[in-house]
Amino acid sequence: MKKKVVIFGGGVGGLSAGWMLSRTGRFDVTVIEKESVLGGMCGTFSHEDMLLDYGPHKCFSTLPGVLDEIKTLMGNELLTHEKKNRIYLFGKYLNYPLQFSELALQMRFRNIFHCGLDFLKILLKNTASRQKNSLSFEEYCLHHFGRTIYDLVFRPLAEKTWGSPETLSADIAKARIPSQNVLELMTRIVRLKKENVLTDATYFYYPKMGFGRIPLRMGEEITKHGGQIFTQATPLKIYLEKNRIKEVTINRPSGTITLPVDYLISTLPFDVALELMSHEKDKTTGELLALSKRLQYRAVFLVYIGLMKKQVTKDHWIFFPGREFLFGRVFEQKNMSIDMIPQDKTLLCCDFTGEYGGELWNRSDTELSHLCINGLERCGLIDKGDVLFSFVKRFPKFYPRYDLHYKEITSSLYRELKKNSNFISTGRIGFYNYNNSDHCVDMGRFIANGLTDGLAVEAIWEGLESRVQNYRIVD
Numbered sequence: 314m315k316k317k318v319v320i321f322g323g324g325v326g327g328l329s330a331g332w333m334l335s336r337t338g339r340f341d342v343t344v345i346e347k348e349s350v351l352g353g354m355c356g357t358f359s360h361e362d363m364l365l366d367y368g369p370h371k372c373f374s375t376l377p378g379v380l381d382e383i384k385t386l387m388g389n390e391l392l393t394h395e396k397k398n399r400i401y402l403f404g405k406y407l408n409y410p411l412q413f414s415e416l417a418l419q420m421r422f423r424n425i426f427h428c429g430l431d432f433l434k435i436l437l438k439n440t441a442s443r444q445k446n447s448l449s450f451e452e453y454c455l456h457h458f459g460r461t462i463y464d465l466v467f468r469p470l471a472e473k474t475w476g477s478p479e480t481l482s483a484d485i486a487k488a489r490i491p492s493q494n495v496l497e498l499m500t501r502i503v504r505l506k507k508e509n510v511l512t513d514a515t516y517f518y519y520p521k522m523g524f525g526r527i528p529l530r531m532g533e534e535i536t537k538h539g540g541q542i543f544t545q546a547t548p549l550k551i552y553l554e555k556n557r558i559k560e561v562t563i564n565r566p567s568g569t570i571t572l573p574v575d576y577l578i579s580t581l582p583f584d585v586a587l588e589l590m591s592h593e594k595d596k597t598t599g600e601l602l603a604l605s606k607r608l609q610y611r612a613v614f615l616v617y618i619g620l621m622k623k624q625v626t627k628d629h630w631i632f633f634p635g636r637e638f639l640f641g642r643v644f645e646q647k648n649m650s651i652d653m654i655p656q657d658k659t660l661l662c663c664d665f666t667g668e669y670g671g672e673l674w675n676r677s678d679t680e681l682s683h684l685c686i687n688g689l690e691r692c693g694l695i696d697k698g699d700v701l702f703s704f705v706k707r708f709p710k711f712y713p714r715y716d717l718h719y720k721e722i723t724s725s726l727y728r729e730l731k732k733n734s735n736f737i738s739t740g741r742i743g744f745y746n747y748n749n750s751d752h753c754v755d756m757g758r759f760i761a762n763g764l765t766d767g768l769a770v771e772a773i774w775e776g777l778e779s780r781v782q783n784y785r786i787v788d
């Protein structure tokens with residue numbers, strides 16, 4: 314008899330597990346998704362005569378087998394791109410990854426001199442000092458790259474993306490900065506050390522009708538193998554009995570239903586999942602819920618600007634680390650696929666992060682749009698007269714923000730939650746792991762393989778805990 318698997322969340326994290334479980338023929342999969350369309354933040358939506366993603370996405374992975382799985386799933390839908398990125402520094406557009414010739418021309422002699430001094434100081438430090446275990450993002454960057462590069466690039470980037478670098482864990486730097494120290498950074502810039510697939514995605518794939526086609530195809534495979542997908546559905550309650558989930562109640566437009574559960578896979582934030590599990594007399598779950606609410610997240614803002622212009626750039630995206638711009642990155646949807654935007658128009662998407670309920674969150678969509686349009690004009694990308702429309706999408710919990718205490722919090726949550734013999738969390742938000750969509754596919758595959766092989770849920774949790782430590786973001 315097939316095991317009944319219920320999955321909370323119809324994004325890539327949940328769908329990849331459901332897709333790979335359903336194809337074994339041994340699991341009866343039901344996906345619960347609150348929106349009307351699958352995909353979550355990896356979805357694609359329509360606006361007027363355009364198809365748009367929720368910010369820039371690419372199909373690329375260094376994890377063994379993940380890209381092969383996606384290519385097989387998508388068939389002939391994938392386009393191949395040779396990546397073109399730039400970064401706006403010193404008032405100029407420079408190629409990214411940075412090249413020494415361009416960087417040296419734009420940097421002041423004083424900055425070059427101080428970079429050299431920082432380089433020498435780091436080289437002269439003794440072995441014990443080099444092995445210092447940095448706690449914060451700031452400590453890590455100063456220790457490995459020096460003050461000059463930190464103040465020029467890494468500090469403004471951190472402040473714009475994650476907030477104060479003094480209260481940010483060094484783990485973010487390790488996941489996001491491909492070079493481990495100033496020597497490695499400089500050898501990459503001067504091309505003495507070549508980029509590789511672990512540090513730079515030179516080529517990537519993209520579905521011609523939007524990144525959202527990937528989760529939609531996963532959903533199609535689930536239903537093809539007998540699974541169910543309930544959209545516009547929200548979980549109401551998780552019923553626990555002696556550390557085992559017996560059933561879940563969900564709300565659908567047609568009414569409330571209860572589903573029996575052999576395994577529950579959740580991509581919900583820990584606090585949301587624990588709310589569904591808790592009841593008045595459950596002291597342990599209440600304590601875990603209070604602990605989970607200490608985890609920090611960054612909200613994301615996506616400002617879409619439609620233009621009466623065939624094309625603005627040839628870039629897939631451009632980074633803006635400087636404080637003078639609200640946005641941290643700009644991408645042009647048409648450069649991912651010409652089939653998504655009318656020939657005589659284009660669209661730029663400005664993305665940036667902030668604190669939920671903070672100063673940016675409380676600004677109106679009109680204000681945010683004006684700030685982005687003004688910034689794009691100031692850096693020479695657009696003329697205001699070409700703007701057709703603008704609109705904003707906001708998401709309160711988009712990125713985990715690793716503060717200095719996140720490890721002890723997540724360790725406690727993992728330790729207690731895996732005592733539930735049939736509950737597994739996954740995904741960027743569900744597992745509180747700063748990752749990309751390919752990592753979510755890898756997590757889904759790992760869960761599916763573990764359940765298929767009959768592993769205990771506790772062993773799958775422990776495997777995931779170990780696995781996610783090695784994930785790296787490759788731009």
